[in-house]
Amino acid sequence: MIKTDSRTGRLALAVAHCAGMVDLVALPVWVGTLIAHYAFDPQQAGALVTLFLVGAVLASAVFAPRFHRLRGRPAAALGFGVAAAAFFAASTTTAFNQLAVLHAVAGFSAGTGLSFTHGTIGRSANPHRLFAIVGMALGAFAVLFLGGTPQLVAALGGPVLFIVFGGVMALAAITSTLAFPVPDEESQASQSFRASGQRLPGVIWYGIAAISCMAVAQAMVFSFVERVGVDRGFGTERVTAVLIAIGLVNLFPAAIAALLQRRVDARTVVLAGPAVQGVLALTIAVSSGFEAYALATAVFVVPMLFTHTFAFGLLAKLDVTGRATAATPAMLMIGSAIGPVLGGTLVKAFGYGGLGAAALLIDIVAIVLFARLMPTTRSAEATP
Template identity: 45%
Template structure:
């Protein structure tokens, strides 16, 4: 794929698929909450089910990303989302625990494949940072719409609503990819230089992103559960989710686009994990609704802002698109373990202890990103 401008239709299709593929960032607390409150799973079991989905996505993305320039992208990406839609639709029928776990893994693998090809296309656009920031705006709008009604719908109609909503999103994404994925004419044979190993700086950046997504998932997964444990009502939680979506839509993602040329990416990447651990500490320990809600609505936005700069950083270091094609693996490898560890710690010691784990992980992420500022610049991988 030659770097260049995509058509408006292609961009729209990629954005739709991005929103569906990143659905865990949107509905994770409601998903976990439904598994616990409506299906009767423990916090550890619910975290394990979602971990199965995320691990499937990680393995699929890590495997498929190096093949981004070699496979029929439209067919592979679209089919991935359709398979995921079917798997989630079956989940809504309430199968047994073993079948439900298997379906989560299948859906994760399929989603990881589709999303890898979406993010690989992002990386080959004329301005990957800007396009990823726009995708953050789209994801925020998607979150505002979905979270505005999903918690109430789950309370009224049951936990299967979560699976039906995710299935619908995946199905629409599959159709959007089939119709609007950037034309094959934009794709060129992989340049010989694209098959070389990534320089160490890329692996350090990827590791730091994984740590941030781990922290995000560990706490965000149990946002609904923690809120109910504090005694907050359904209406209060719904307000938090709606404001969170609009904040990401109206402020965070546009801010990432505006600041692209004004702030060095490495600086944002160093500060992001520190802000994340501080806000996470408030979520897990605050008992008053105003403080808790203020922290909750900001939490995911920190990851969105930081990862947008990290996405642009990786795109510049590796113009081939292979590194950012692995974005689902980066985002979900940490997220895969976060719900499980959060469930284990929360069930054993109380959710307040998550603040300690978040502090250790957040400081490690910040130090990892700090090493990027002290590096000797290396040439970007060749076009």
């Protein structure tokens, strides 16, 4: 029986996390490819990615409440396997309607695998640390993906993107089949809470909503950073270099979050994170100079990765059953699902400036919601 504290178990969780969270890395390349190689407008391109994310949200909504009753290994393996098949099929068509269906199927399937991945992490001995470890793996994956995929797409055409996605999902299906770990044994507190039939503490929903708001702002802006650079005449080579820099920078937030777990107050992190994200979003949207655009874009994902690691640990502490953390794909992707199509609509109607202003307002809402989570967090920490 493979456990969460084993090397093989952590490797399988890391690969599954990278596959399920592919949107966090791939959004600019994904949307840019659909616009440049498939001739879709920003709203259509955003809608296709949104369908993938809506599928993931639905899967998480279905399986997160049932996490403690189902076996993770077959669910994750089957989910990622079906997602791989859907993406491989997407590489064979250019029809919008067919791509729409395949995006939705891939999203639901990948979201299934990701729900069991995050639920298993949430039921480990140190959820914050293990989530940081898989976050570091996502950073390494970002370097490889953003360093190579744009060049492959430019040389071989848009369908290559879906072949890459399919390969990533297939690898996750294989590693999940061979090494997906079982969650740690439930604590007595978890068993008692679940047996009592109580619902999750209501205040947890403030944290979930706040993370979703950050995901909306993240997806809105990140989907179009490649297009912003190209449309402002910075040149494909320089924009590609910025995308590679994103991957390199993403190696560090999760590692730093792990090191600072007991040195930095999580409450401070979750309040500061949305503020930093909002400022960076506005900078990307309105900057006319390459230097400001490049710097803000290169570090744009950092607030989300860093803040969410601390927020994940807070939610795992407030809910001992693992159900809240199993819902991580829903809380992230319900925001991400809205982001691309909302961003495309804003760009179409108001230009990139409207995109940045909207992201800043959404991040202000996230700060207010995280502030509502704080009293219960303090109470949980004070309980012996």
